[in-house]
Amino acid sequence: MxxxxxxxxxxxxxxxxxxxxxxxxxxxxxxxxxxxxxxxxxxxxxxxxxxxxxxxxxxxxxxxxxxxxxxxxxxxxxxxxxxxxxxxxxxxxxxxxxxxxxxxxxxxxxxxxxxxxxxxxxxxxxxxxxxxxxxxxxxxxxxxxGAFLGDRRLTGPRPAPLDQAVLATGFSYDPARRARQGRAAGELLASVGNLRRLGSAALDLCALAAGWVDLYYEGPLNEWDFAAGLLIAAEAGVATSGLRGRPAGAHLVAGAHPLRAEEFFQLLTAAGVAEIG
The missing domain is CATH 3.30.540.10 (Fructose-1,6-Bisphosphatase, subunit A, domain 1)
Incomplete structure (x- = not known):
């Protein structure tokens, strides 16, 4: 040990x-x-x-x-x-x-x-x-x-234009909240390349760090869902936010390549993602 x-x-x-x-x-x-x-x-x-x-x-x-x-x-x-x-x-x-x-x-x-x-x-x-x-x-x-997968240093996602970017997200266990999240995701689909719902916030943040997806958002989350993954993403150079001037946290975690972050965060704000929780 x-x-x-x-x-x-x-x-x-x-x-x-x-x-x-x-x-x-x-x-x-x-x-x-x-x-x-x-x-x-x-x-x-x-x-x-x-x-x-x-x-x-x-x-x-x-x-x-x-x-x-x-x-x-x-x-x-x-x-x-x-x-x-x-x-x-x-x-x-x-x-x-x-x-x-x-x-x-x-x-x-x-x-x-x-x-x-x-x-x-x-x-x-x-x-x-x-x-x-x-x-x-x-x-x-x-x-x-820095952040690593095994011995390979991670450098975050590609700076793909949003209309070509692959977006990962997740949904609540609460049916009413999940319905609101689904409506927001449906609106976002018109502006991004595609969407993935894979089922683990921790791994989604690592996938963002590794460049396997281009964009990510999810919330609300529990601290254990994102604490390690958020650090890994940030150490890989991912720009993160909780929207409306708030840092990423339990209410919302969003991340993107620094060159696409402002546009992506504005898109999430316009879709009402920050108000879903």
């Missing part, structure tokens, strides 16, 4: 936190795949389309236990377990975990889901890893050090 117990009040190097995230994501992904192979127990959360599996819970329990050994005193926010207490011993670090982002894809056997791990220092995300265990792809970033 790459790190030992944290010293009270010390601020670790983002690269050290990234190394921890990478190692734990790999192990967590292997655990998820073992659960998938053995057969999944599935239940619902906020709606019948918002599902959780025994693998989601087991992976988060593993991550929490591993972090408690490696970084005792750090706070943890996870999708399935909520906030695991506040930081103790003066630690400025909080970990943000999504054990399986794209649970429906995972349940169906569609190979587009990920373990997402972010580390924040004093509230700012400084390290992140998004790992797709079905494909072996592992995206990582540390603040100020």
């Amino acid at each position: 790459t790190d030992g117990p944290s010293a009270a009040g010390t601020v670790p190097d983002p690269r050290q936190l990234s190394d921890i995230a990478v190692e734990l994501a790999g192990r967590a992904g292997a655990l998820a795949m073992r659960h998938q192979a053995a057969g999944l127990s599935v239940s619902s959360k906020s709606s019948v389309t918002d599902v959780v599996t025994d693998a989601d819970r087991a992976v988060e329990e593993f991550l929490r236990a591993a972090l408690a050994q490696l970084r005792p005193g750090d706070a943890v926010l996870g999708e399935e377990g909520g906030t695991g207490g506040q930081s103790t011993a003066g630690s400025p670090v909080r970990w943000v975990l999504d054990p399986i982002d794209g649970t429906v894809n995972f349940m169906l056997g569609l190979p587009y889901f990920a373990v997402s791990i972010a580390a924040q220092v004093h509230g700012e995300t400084v390290a992140g890893c998004v790992h797709n265990p079905a494909t072996g792809e592992l995206f990582r970033a540390a603040a100020g050090s």
Whole structure:
């Protein structure tokens, strides 16, 4: 393992936190795949389309236990377990975990889901890893050090004209909100090249960083959905926004090549995307 117990009040190097995230994501992904192979127990959360599996819970329990050994005193926010207490011993670090982002894809056997791990220092995300265990792809970033897929440095999407650009987005579990999002997406389709709805916000942001899609927006999101992926996109040079002067965040995450960002963000604003949440 790459790190030992944290010293009270010390601020670790983002690269050290990234190394921890990478190692734990790999192990967590292997655990998820073992659960998938053995057969999944599935239940619902906020709606019948918002599902959780025994693998989601087991992976988060593993991550929490591993972090408690490696970084005792750090706070943890996870999708399935909520906030695991506040930081103790003066630690400025909080970990943000999504054990399986794209649970429906995972349940169906569609190979587009990920373990997402972010580390924040004093509230700012400084390290992140998004790992797709079905494909072996592992995206990582540390603040100020760039973003990578394996050993390949990521440089973001192409500066394609909007009418040729491929746009990725996602939709809410709430039917009424999803209907509003669908109307906005339908309006946007007249101005972009095409649209993809792939089912994992974390991986969509990494796809943007890798240049596999040209544009992305989605919101509202939970912090665990986007914390690691947003850092990876930003470190790849993606311009991000929450529209109307707000930074990207839980209300909305949008991203594009810097040369297309202003036009794209104006298009989203005109379509009413910022008001959907």
